[in-house]
Amino acid sequence: MNLTLAETPLHGWHTAHGAKMAEFGGWSMPIQYGSIVDEHHATRRAAGLFDISHMGRLIFRGDAAGPFLDHLLTRPVSQLGVGRVRYALLTNARGGTIDDVLVSRLEDSEGPFFLMVVNAGNLQKVTAWIESNRSECADADKEGSLEFEDRTLQQAMLAVQGPRAGEVLAEVCSADLAGMGYYTAQCTEIDAKEGIVSRTGYTGEDGWELIVPATHAETLWNRLAQVAGQLGGTCVGLAARDTLRLEAAMPLYGHELDEDISPLQAGLEFAVQLEGGSFVGRDALVQVAEQQDYRRRVGLVSSGRRAPREGYPVLVSGRGIGSITSGTHSPTLGVPIAMAYVDREFADVGTEVSIDMRGREERAEVVELPFYRRGDT
Amino acid sequence: MKPEELKYAKTHEWVHVDSAEGGNGSMATVGISAFAVEALTDLVFLELPEIGKQVAAGDSLGEVESVKAVSDIYSPVTGEVVQVNEELPEALQWLGEDPYGRGWIAKIRLGDASALENLMDHTAYSKLCADEES
Numbered sequence: 001m002n003l004t005l006a007e008t009p010l011h012g013w014h015t016a017h018g019a020k021m022a023e024f025g026g027w028s029m030p031i032q033y034g035s036i037v038d039e040h041h042a043t044r045r046a047a048g049l050f051d052i053s054h055m056g057r058l059i060f061r062g063d064a065a066g067p068f069l070d071h072l073l074t075r076p077v078s079q080l081g082v083g084r085v086r087y088a089l090l091t092n093a094r095g096g097t098i099d100d101v102l103v104s105r106l107e108d109s110e111g112p113f114f115l116m117v118v119n120a121g122n123l124q125k126v127t128a129w130i131e132s133n134r135s136e137c138a139d140a141d142k143e144g145s146l147e148f149e150d151r152t153l154q155q156a157m158l159a160v161q162g163p164r165a166g167e168v169l170a171e172v173c174s175a176d177l178a179g180m181g182y183y184t185a186q187c188t189e190i191d192a193k194e195g196i197v198s199r200t201g202y203t204g205e206d207g208w209e210l211i212v213p214a215t216h217a218e219t220l221w222n223r224l225a226q227v228a229g230q231l232g233g234t235c236v237g238l239a240a241r242d243t244l245r246l247e248a249a250m251p252l253y254g255h256e257l258d259e260d261i262s263p264l265q266a267g268l269e270f271a272v273q274l275e276g277g278s279f280v281g282r283d284a285l286v287q288v289a290e291q292q293d294y295r296r297r298v299g300l301v302s303s304g305r306r307a308p309r310e311g312y313p314v315l316v317s318g319r320g321i322g323s324i325t326s327g328t329h330s331p332t333l334g335v336p337i338a339m340a341y342v343d344r345e346f347a348d349v350g351t352e353v354s355i356d357m358r359g360r361e362e363r364a365e366v367v368e369l370p371f372y373r374r375g376d377t
Numbered sequence: 378m379k380p381e382e383l384k385y386a387k388t389h390e391w392v393h394v395d396s397a398e399g400g401n402g403s404m405a406t407v408g409i410s411a412f413a414v415e416a417l418t419d420l421v422f423l424e425l426p427e428i429g430k431q432v433a434a435g436d437s438l439g440e441v442e443s444v445k446a447v448s449d450i451y452s453p454v455t456g457e458v459v460q461v462n463e464e465l466p467e468a469l470q471w472l473g474e475d476p477y478g479r480g481w482i483a484k485i486r487l488g489d490a491s492a493l494e495n496l497m498d499h500t501a502y503s504k505l506c507a508d509e510e511s
Contacts, residue, residue: 031445032418034418035418035419036418036419036443036444036445037419037444239444239445243444305421305422306422306442306447307421307422307442307444307447309446309447328444328445329421329422329442329444331444358440358447
């Protein structure tokens with residue numbers, strides 16, 4: 001048991017700037033600096049600056065790193081070119097989701113390596129999973145070397161997201177940011193320190209994520225916060241990060257994903273390569289794919305004013321057919337939105353359902369995901 | 378109304394009793410404190426109680442929902458709801474701008490005034506808020 005919360009290198013900054021702090025994934029994190037809705041809109045309209053240092057960062061080096069990761073991930077990464085980033089899942093033998101991760105293929109002065117970014121609350125579990133599979137692979141006498149290192153505590157990770165994120169980042173990074181494709185990454189200098197920049201994010205906006213030495217986090221954060229502020233942006237806490245990702249229909253581990261939910265059920269087929277794959281959980285997922293009788297992840301828009309919340313039952317003709325996994329009042333759309341798992345026969349877009357909101361039923365409709373796509377407005 | 382002249386529940390509702398005696402039959406105006414509104418932030422929905430509803434101190438009087446979460450509003454007094462602030466659900470900003478005035482939620486005719494004795498004065502309530510902050 002972890003009784004004390006971990007603190008990011010920016011913890012002191014957050015508390016000094018009036019952030020409401022709360023536990024998330026074993027870390028003391030900023031939930032909001034002021035209004036969640038203002039932070040949300042600032043990200044959609046200009047730029048949001050996020051401390052995401054709580055995310056776990058694992059480095060894999062050596063000849064065996066690629067094949068080893070292919071053995072654990074729902075789609076292969078060993079053949080990725082340097083600079084490419086891939087979203088994939090770690091699944092257990094039952095096809096349930098251990099974590100959803102981003103894997104980048106990168107190269108620094110020591111040579112090529114893989115970076116895996118995992119959810120904060122799953123870091124210990126994922127590390128143990130990797131270690132146990134690693135010893136199995138070693139027993140099987142697979143060839144080649146594998147070095148594995150958890151770099152989470154030595155580094156800070158920041159996200160700059162929104163239509164003006166590039167302008168903000170250009171202040172501290174001379175790399176060709178505009179030339180970077182979505183889901184690419186590179187080792188580069190950030191504010192004169194060695195770091196990693198990737199064109200990725202968890203908001204539904206264009207943007208970048210940065211990894212820098214922990215010791216340099218506050219200097220960098222201050223510079224970025226100042227520039228973002230000049231452009232109409234702001235620092236953003238986890239509460240608005242949640243409303244942003246929900247509008248973009250991105251799954252959140254512990255809500256839309258867990259060890260009993262398969263990536264197929266979660267609608268993440270794009271990140272699962274069953275053909276030719278031999279990863280842990282593949283056989284179970286092949287069966288799931290054949291049976292097709294699982295609940296589906298859907299988006300719901302409610303016609304009422306109350307926001308659906310996790311655990312609220314979803315009903316059709318008074319009968320429970322699913323349950324809400326995440327919900328909020330959408331700041332961008334101005335209506336209550338939610339993601340839910342429902343029986344497959346009620347998963348089609350346009351299906352009318354109701355949501356039991358603390359004893360009162362409100363009507364809702366299954367809608368296409370995501371709720372928000374940038375450029376739609 | 379001045380916050381210094383109000384009584385408060387631990388659950389962050391305020392009460393103003395509009396007669397000197399404050400006995401049974403007096404009218405109590407109820408709302409939620411500035412501290413509560415500040416803690417909730419980004420309010421999106423308020424449910425008012427029904428007129429005529431009998432409530433005991435500690436019963437749910439309605440609910441207030443923010444982007445983040447939904448919270449119950451508890452009645453700090455025992456009595457009958459005789460009036461509600463009908464305009465408030467469409468003007469949630471009043472809860473932030475004027476929580477002790479235009480942001481009032483309901484008026485309750487006291488049935489059992491003894492529940493008032495369990496409420497805090499402004500000094501005690503301010504201390505509670507300071508403790509919750511830290």
